[in-house]
Amino acid sequence: MPAVYGELVKIYKKLEKHYKDMQDIEFTVENKKLWMLQTRSGKRTAKASIKIAVDMVKEKLINKDEALLRIDPKMLDTLLHPTLDPKADKDIIAKGLPASPGAASGKITFSADDAEILKSQNQKTILVRLETSPEDIHGMHASEGILTCRGGMTSHAAVVARGMGKPCVSGSGNIQIDYESKNFKVNGRVFKEGDIITIDGSSGEVMSGEVKTIKPDISGDFSTIMSWADNAREMKVRTNAETPLDTKVAREFGAEGIGLCRTEHMFFDEERILYVRQMILSKSREDRNIALRKILPFQKKDFKEIFTIMNGLPVTVRLLDPPLHEFLPKSDEEISSVALSLSISEKEIKDRISDLHEENPMLGHRGCRLAISYPEIYEMQCEAIFEALIECKKEKIKVLPEIMIPLIATGQELEILRELVDKKALEVTRKYNQKLDYLVGTMIELPRAALNAKDIAKYADFFSFGTNDLTQTTLGISRDDAGKFLDDYVDNNIFKVDPFVSIDVNGVGQLVELACSNAKKNKPKIKLGICGEHGGDPDSIQFCQKAGLNYVSCSPYRVPIARLSAAQAKILSKKKVN
């Protein structure tokens, strides 16, 4: 029916022109006559979606703003990571949460150390854990992907994996791990260490054996769209990164600075954790200082590496945040090894662990509270930042450090700690006879800080909303424990979405807006940003534009999503004004 076919093409062209979008049409042919039944905008893959948008601009059917609004930012994730070959067979053995996108295969390994050993033998591994903790970071780096039995979309494993751009399936509750026998059971089947599995962090599926994957293909259209987005947006996009690798990836993805460099991740490195432990186990300020002197050169090197990669762009360094007990050894084996290395008794270590134990570590002795008790920790960190800055200057590397104090609740805390930073800067300035440029600011991550933003702003050059913790405290929900009831909440329509994924506008959002407007009363030009997980969520980015933030910061692999979302937010805000 060539006649009908020609007619169909003509009608399609008309429809496409009318609706300014690719059409999915239904038709029938009766007695050689074409009957059009229905037409609607066609569904498409991320890649197709970008191609169609770019083509339509070329064909002058739509303008660039319209093209940018046509693309769902969340779809970009699939373009940046390997995906499962749709033609491959899959033997699905379990499901979990799609915690970090991408697909990967490897040998099952149950410990971070084993993953590292296999990596050194050029073997691919999937790290399988009940849940992960900061001590597993090296194993997460060494593996192709992470699978956990416990934890939600914002568990340690999920957050860190997204930051690393590695696939992660979290909270796969049916899997029963037996660490001793080095195997896991699921639905009656047993998988041993060394068996190969595949995980798909975009769907949450876990499969037996190796399933073929397709590499990401960032075509020319992708970068065209990104450049349009960069022209359209108003908010800057930074990244949350603290390793040279993450920092490089983020810069390649278009990050315009670091919005959150978590210095504690540097403390866990094998070379220095012993000194960190020595510091924590010290009984006097003098002894703590001796240990801190040993950490200083490492911190300085860390900062210099990151400053160098970010040459010319701002780097927000968050001073130490987690409670000190997180750094102490846990197993008896580790305790006796640390006791031997530091020539102290095991009992001393166990006593200190028991001393530092907290019922609710999230609300404990952490953040700036550490520096009120032990100012020497932040003094060492500032010295490392400023010394790194001096060395970079010599090498003509332009550094814009923004020193960020976490967990501020009152103006007095920041007044005291800003003085500490400025004093250390003055010392270094005098030592090298070099002027130092830096900003000092704070995270706003407690309701009390948001409520007292006007007072706190007196001592701050910038605010960065730490919306992970602000969500935890405002809603009274522990991110680590929310998995147990959040489904019931979404089912009952109490939350439309997980408040750790998309910002809770009526609660956390109210506090952010209040803090922004109150801060500007004392400091009209204060720099405002967000560095919680929400900084990479399209809906939350819409909110950030409305709240008047200057930048969002997100994990490296979300930077392109944030660039597009920020553009959409600006375009939509113009529309509302018109």
Add this chain to the structure above:
Amino acid sequence: MPAVYGELVKIYKKLEKHYKDMQDIEFTVENKKLWMLQTRSGKRTAKASIKIAVDMVKEKLINKDEALLRIDPKMLDTLLHPTLDPKADKDIIAKGLPASPGAASGKITFSADDAEILKSQNQKTILVRLETSPEDIHGMHASEGILTCRGGMTSHAAVVARGMGKPCVSGSGNIQIDYESKNFKVNGRVFKEGDIITIDGSSGEVMSGEVKTIKPDISGDFSTIMSWADNAREMKVRTNAETPLDTKVAREFGAEGIGLCRTEHMFFDEERILYVRQMILSKSREDRNIALRKILPFQKKDFKEIFTIMNGLPVTVRLLDPPLHEFLPKSDEEISSVALSLSISEKEIKDRISDLHEENPMLGHRGCRLAISYPEIYEMQCEAIFEALIECKKEKIKVLPEIMIPLIATGQELEILRELVDKKALEVTRKYNQKLDYLVGTMIELPRAALNAKDIAKYADFFSFGTNDLTQTTLGISRDDAGKFLDDYVDNNIFKVDPFVSIDVNGVGQLVELACSNAKKNKPKIKLGICGEHGGDPDSIQFCQKAGLNYVSCSPYRVPIARLSAAQAKILSKKKVN
């Protein structure tokens, strides 16, 4: 020098009349001539302070309002509890926090069960623990006083002891308990189980041996002042109580109702904890309901007892609040005993304990979240309340139950749970063909609830500010862990006082005021109260008056303090208006 003496008396009378207060004068006599050097209002004990105030009103030197303002409410505490005989010798072995006033002596005992056994033999004990938990309640009841090594002014031991009116010294960090050997070491001395010690919960001192105490003497002047206070105040004073004993004490002290009856304390009772555990270990709603049916008669009996004591006065019953894991057995011994009693495997119990484990239980699966997941728990509790109400009615006991839903963060939660309560009320109404009078309200203890008070008020007859939890979430400080850094904060003048003792006006206070004014927009006559520890703190009571609360609720032994403080608050508020 009788001439000079007569002159002195005359001058003193003049001074007293001029300053309208007892005077502490300094004078000297030179060459038989009297020289007056200085005069100031004299310091006095609580008892003297009350006597002077009452006498001065009788002598018409001051009016009743002035008399009430002359007495420091905090001093009343010493009048209501036994104090150490100032003449007695003291062998002080340690110091801790003055966590609950009064002095007591007894034999050292290291477990709640041992305390109960000794009590049954008419022996006096002091319960010595690292820290206490809800499972120690029966031992705390059985002992004369409590001494803990860990925990602050608002630790479990401190809060419960104050509620019970028992002396408590908490956070006595130098004491090292060895539970196994049943002794404790302090500064090189060893004290064994059975040795007698004395604690002074008003000073924080711990002494070896028995130190003589003086019984409280509530004289006629005390009740005169209290009746003046009752006439002067506007805010009602309720109590936080859930045992018949506490309820009786509170009513004797003048409580005008219960502001917080914590139903979970009833769950720990030996007779019923097994059924509670059965409920938690159940795998289906049906099985949970079978266990809950067994708890129902106990809860009904509890409520009937309390309603009867509070005949004619309102009783606010808070539905179950703590996370379920708090009720599960902890030691291996307990686990195997529970496994035996319930005919399930130990592994099943251990798995459930591991399932329910939380990183931050304060921010976990608790409060109304339990009822969103397991509505049958609140259904049982409401049935018990309404059935108790029906039975009381038959006996002509007037009951005014106010059902309080904890940890609300959103209007939707309260909408769902109010419907649950109303449905259960309708069922009972139909069954007995009796009209039921009750109120349904919520605690405001999360920043998000305060921010959304207008919406939440749609479904609430009353709000009760749970300022303990509201302080924890607004400031991001765990009450149980704050002891580790709060001293540094007070030393650095960041907090003037412990925010768990006196309300943080600039943070928590802002949220309370915001919630009050927003709630009234939707419900102008909403009843507003406070049931956090602050309800018994004089400074916080001043704040409550300003915020426009209708009542404060505090532990039984603080009721007289609250009555006087509420009177002072009202008198001062009138002064400001004039």
